[in-house]
Amino acid sequence: MKIIDLVNKLGLEILSGENGLNRTVSGGYTSDLLSDVIANAQENNIWITLQTHKNVMAIASLKDLAAIILINGNKPEEDTREQSNIENIPILGTKGNAFETSAKIYELLNNE
Amino acid sequence: MEVKEVVSILNAKVICGKQYLDKSVDFGFASDLMSDVLTLDADNILLITGLSNLQTIRTLEMSDICVVILARDKKASKGMIELAIESDLLIIETEKSMFKTAGLLFEAGLKSVY
Amino acid sequence: MVEETISLQYKIDGGDFKKAGYASSQIKKRLQKLNIHPKVIKKIVIALYEAEINVVAYAYDAVIRIEIGNETVKVKIKDNGPGIQDINQAMEKGYSTASSKIREMGFGAGMGLSNMKKNSDKFDIKSKINEGTEINIINYRINIKNENN
Numbered sequence A: 001m002k003i004i005d006l007v008n009k010l011g012l013e014i015l016s017g018e019n020g021l022n023r024t025v026s027g028g029y030t031s032d033l034l035s036d037v038i039a040n041a042q043e044n045n046i047w048i049t050l051q052t053h054k055n056v057m058a059i060a061s062l063k064d065l066a067a068i069i070l071i072n073g074n075k076p077e078e079d080t081r082e083q084s085n086i087e088n089i090p091i092l093g094t095k096g097n098a099f100e101t102s103a104k105i106y107e108l109l110n111n112e
Numbered sequence B: 001m002e003v004k005e006v007v008s009i010l011n012a013k014v015i016c017g018k019q020y021l022d023k024s025v026d027f028g029f030a031s032d033l034m035s036d037v038l039t040l041d042a043d044n045i046l047l048i049t050g051l052s053n054l055q056t057i058r059t060l061e062m063s064d065i066c067v068v069i070l071a072r073d074k075k076a077s078k079g080m081i082e083l084a085i086e087s088d089l090l091i092i093e094t095e096k097s098m099f100k101t102a103g104l105l106f107e108a109g110l111k112s113v114y
Numbered sequence C: 001m002v003e004e005t006i007s008l009q010y011k012i013d014g015g016d017f018k019k020a021g022y023a024s025s026q027i028k029k030r031l032q033k034l035n036i037h038p039k040v041i042k043k044i045v046i047a048l049y050e051a052e053i054n055v056v057a058y059a060y061d062a063v064i065r066i067e068i069g070n071e072t073v074k075v076k077i078k079d080n081g082p083g084i085q086d087i088n089q090a091m092e093k094g095y096s097t098a099s100s101k102i103r104e105m106g107f108g109a110g111m112g113l114s115n116m117k118k119n120s121d122k123f124d125i126k127s128k129i130n131e132g133t134e135i136n137i138i139n140y141r142i143n144i145k146n147e148n149n
Helices: A003-010 A034-040 A055-062 A078-087 A096-111 B003-010 B052-061 B078-086 B099-105 C023-032 C038-058 C085-089 C100-104 C113-120
Strands: A015-016 A027-030 A045-049 A067-070 A092-093 B013-016 B026-030 B047-051 B067-070 B091-094 C006-013 C061-069 C073-080 C122-129 C132-140
Touching: A003 A092, A003 A096, A015 A078, A027 A096, A027 B099, A034 A055, A034 B026, A034 C100, A045 A096, A055 A067, A055 A078, A078 A092, A096 B026, A096 B099, B003 B067, B003 B091, B003 B099, B013 B078, B026 B099, B047 B099, B052 B067, B052 B078, B052 C023, B052 C038, B078 B091, B091 C038, C006 C023, C023 C038, C023 C061, C038 C061, C038 C073, C038 C113, C038 C132, C085 C113, C085 C122, C113 C122
Parallel strands: A027 A045, A045 A067, A067 A092, B026 B047, B047 B067, B067 B091
Antiparallel strands: A015 A092, B013 B091, C006 C061, C061 C073, C073 C132, C122 C132
8 A cells, every 4th residue: 555545535634745645555554652663564565553753754764664643633843844745754744643543554554 | 440440451561650540530542642631531541642741741631631542562661750750640651552452441331431 | 627738858869760660659658548539649640650750860969858638639759860951942842852862761751740740630840950949839639529510
């Protein structure tokens, strides 16, 4: 499944990194602890978090993640947005919480 | 959903509070930030977290949340278990990720708080 | 019914994350014995716990004073610490000066002060740079037996 499919199916807001919307998602990773994401997230995972500060993008790039979803209506800081555009790793937004967002993506990826 | 059903779906390990396995939970919430958990208003919440320290248990105590699932193979420390027993809380450990745990429990009927 | 005001006092040290929440826990147990409605207790102890975390994360030490009366539960948290530069900014959801250590402990998302306010019927904060911060919280007491009044 591609990022754009998740965006359409879940009504996610595209906050930055639009050029990366055709990336393929291999699975999801839900975490708010940056050290944990560095250690455990897998390549092409979509990362669900409420963390907005700029290290988030550095980690996404380092781990080659497919995209980031910011929950609870959180918005990225300006430099995070810029970095997302440069790296072509989309940042998406939802008003939903991590439990619901993770569960719905899990369901979509499982029924692929 | 009864907590024992949660345990069986996740094939998880109950660390303490076995006497409360008949308790029922309505909502799931997944977060590693206790600040986030402390803002919740709903009752009968089950918390899924990868944060395993004493403050995880203190947060449950203050928020009137009775059940926590430590995901990502996180282990409860001795101090955490002591505090949990003192406050009648259930600690459950699973090696599954928060993502998968949320997916499986939502599928089984646990609701989202908002 | 005439009832005396109960006063409790706790001292908290900064920097010790293991002990954060001890005072809140003791106070919760005390409140539970007084027939106060669980929803009111939850508001009080969540605000207190957020305050304890703030002291541990940012201040050198603090004194928590709680007065449980017939009508209200008053909480004062007075710390010795660096103080807050801009209180309005600190009250904003998401604003935080927390270190990465605090963030990895599960806090420091810039939600604490606004959540304390949310859980208070009256909330007052004042701060002096290089001296400390004082927070006063009042919650109206609702007893279990009065729930349906």
